[in-house]
Amino acid sequence: MSRILRFSLAATLALSFTSMSVAQAEPERGGVINVAMIGEPPTLDPMVSTADMVGTITQHIFETLYTFDSKWQLVPLLASAMPTLSADGKTYVIPLRQDVTFQNGQPMTAKDVLASLQRWEKVASRGRQTAEKIVEISSPDEHSIKIVLNQPYVPLLSLLSLNNSAAIIMPEAQTKQTPLTEFVGTGPYQLKSHQPDRFIQLTRFAGYKSPEGDANGYGGARKQYLDEIRFVPVPDPNTRVEGAASGQFDYVDSLPVESYEKIKSGKDKPVMIKSFGWPTLVMNTRQGIASNPLIRKAIQAALAPQDMMTAAFGSPEFFTVDGAMYPKGSIWYTEAGTSAYKPMGDTAKAQQLLKQANYQGQPIRILTSRQYEFHYKIAQVAEAYLEAAGFKVTLDVQERASLTKNRTDPKLWDMYVSHSPFLPEPTLIGVMSDTLPGWWVSDKKHAAVQAFNSETDPQKRIALWANVQKAIYEDVPLYKIGNFNALAAQSPKLQGVEPSPWPYFWNAYLTK
CATH class of the missing domain: 3.10.105.10 (Dipeptide-binding Protein; Domain 3)
Structure with missing residues (x-):
């Protein structure tokens, strides 16, 4: 098995989670989904948290320079290509996309990326781990970032790609905030409202520029079919089970596996992620x-x-x-x-x-x-x-x-x-x-x-x-x-969701 994670659906889940073929009609835009999470996130700053729940929510708001495709290979996200690497393995030059706009309307620049990575070195546990290997981060020109290491460090790009303790890119002015008081990123959805212990409301970012190519794991196209995503804290597992069985939610994360039979006979259908x-x-x-x-x-x-x-x-x-x-x-x-x-x-x-x-x-x-x-x-x-x-x-x-x-x-x-x-x-x-x-x-x-x-x-x-x-x-x-194995549940009306350790809802859509 070449893949580290093997994704599969329960046999009863009559949904297609593969990328849509060119021949398929483009899904209709619109609709609101409610996603039941295990609780209220401790923060919406993914730099300072390693919690999967934080990464799952905030990956819709913020993006990193690189990410992982369906085979867990590294692919560009806010970078325009893979980096140029020096012969001694110590210097990375990362080209940046020039079509990216923050959710406040400002274009992303090398200054923003530089300030974000410098904040990551200071406040993120994985950033501090990486900082020990970094001699300097600089922006040699307006469209690239240069990272010089004191020794070859193969995990660098993976650390720049993960969605928790994450090297997210934000406006330079926002990097001065610790803790964050604003949550402006480059992602396909933006924060509209956070009502603690009730919901986190994300709405479509009209100025979003998707990476090119077909959808491919966390990489490739990120299409915004849904108008709104609501993450709802549901800390009691039995309440999540009952909500899935009754169809109260469109997606329910982290269900007790012993509830599988009940979910299978309910309105939402089980999603089993094997070797999770x-x-x-x-x-x-x-x-x-x-x-x-x-x-x-x-x-x-x-x-x-x-x-x-x-x-x-x-x-x-x-x-x-x-x-x-x-x-x-x-x-x-x-x-x-x-x-x-x-x-x-x-x-x-x-x-x-x-x-x-x-x-x-x-x-x-x-x-x-x-x-x-x-x-x-x-x-x-x-x-x-x-x-x-x-x-x-x-x-x-x-x-x-x-x-x-x-x-x-x-x-x-x-x-x-x-x-x-x-x-x-x-x-x-x-x-x-x-x-x-x-x-x-x-x-x-x-x-x-x-x-x-x-x-x-x-x-x-x-x-x-x-x-x-x-x-x-x-x-x-x-x-x-x-x-x-992990168990989740999903409405039959919600399609385009790839079973994954951190579920994401760009490319997801609702059917009538």
């Missing part, structure tokens, strides 16, 4: 009880991923128990280090490690939420196995927006439940950054990651990734639990 991603327990390596490597090893030994995944996803048709950071079939799949991953855990080993660590009964504080119901179920099972090994555990259940804020404070937690889609470039995984919550920093990590990121030969990079995965298992900055 992986849930994790992220460790606080900076402060508190989990900053002790032996304690993290004891946690690793105590946990039982088979029971955690069963509780979270029910039937094995919705998950696999696998310790590798990427699924079988991915070019990044490797079993390096995974001997420490025990499907049913090893309580005796965990107890031995606790004794070595001189554990004195300090509580392990686990942050979780119920907006993603599977996060909560994973936390409950983790609590039981940790207590069986001798830990004291405090389960701290919070609203998702509060959790994403509180996890940035190392004083407030020891572990938190998270998940991620399988990302096309491993360096995009949060734990690869020194500055993301968890704050994994070690000589072992830096040696493995630097070798991986500076290697330009694709085949050699695959081998070097095995060393990074091995370092993750040895230092235990996170615990990878398994692989899972």
Whole structure:
């Protein structure tokens, strides 16, 4: 399998999500869709957040220089072409499109792009991660950006493309705002109204200039058939299920997989995204009880991923128990280090490690939420196995927006439940950054990651990734639990939506 993510629809979904052929009639413009999200986003500034919910919403407002096509290859978005790269791999010259207008009517210039990237270096976790490799960003002329690195850094373009902790381009004056008070981008839809805990209303941007070419994943044509997109926070998963079954929403994100049969018989139809991603327990390596490597090893030994995944996803048709950071079939799949991953855990080993660590009964504080119901179920099972090994555990259940804020404070937690889609470039995984919550920093990590990121030969990079995965298992900055399929629901009237980890609604349209 050459693609990292394998997208498929439930058999009952009688919709076409492939790009429209030339022979098809152009869909009619018009209509409003309501999209049920897991909750209220903590921010609408995608530079400062790694939350998938923030990226899903704001990718309609803001754009990046590059993005990913349907095969997870990099393609230009606000850049006019792929960059020119120097022979030593340290200098990128990025040509800029000259037909782009911001939603305030101003043309996009190299000054705007330069100021945006400089803000990204300062306020975005992935920007700060990248800044360590950047000597200078400049605009040699009105139509290009030059990035000079201190060493070859292969993930650069992927980091410039991702929609969370995102290198979005905004007007130069707006880059002075932290936090953002205006939300002006170049995207196909613009922010009209944000009523917290009610809805985020986006309307068609009349001055939008789409990239050329056919629709191709997040790349290519971005057509604005819909008049309006409303993102509605629905934090209770059962309410999202009932809303999908009754047809209250046009698209419902992140449904519990055990609701599949109910959704299948309801008005909206299920969308199953196979091999979607992986849930994790992220460790606080900076402060508190989990900053002790032996304690993290004891946690690793105590946990039982088979029971955690069963509780979270029910039937094995919705998950696999696998310790590798990427699924079988991915070019990044490797079993390096995974001997420490025990499907049913090893309580005796965990107890031995606790004794070595001189554990004195300090509580392990686990942050979780119920907006993603599977996060909560994973936390409950983790609590039981940790207590069986001798830990004291405090389960701290919070609203998702509060959790994403509180996890940035190392004083407030020891572990938190998270998940991620399988990302096309491993360096995009949060734990690869020194500055993301968890704050994994070690000589072992830096040696493995630097070798991986500076290697330009694709085949050699695959081998070097095995060393990074091995370092993750040895230092235990996170615990990878398994692989899972994701479930969403969609109205039969809504077409043109490609199943994807961050659903997008340009190119989507309503039928009568």
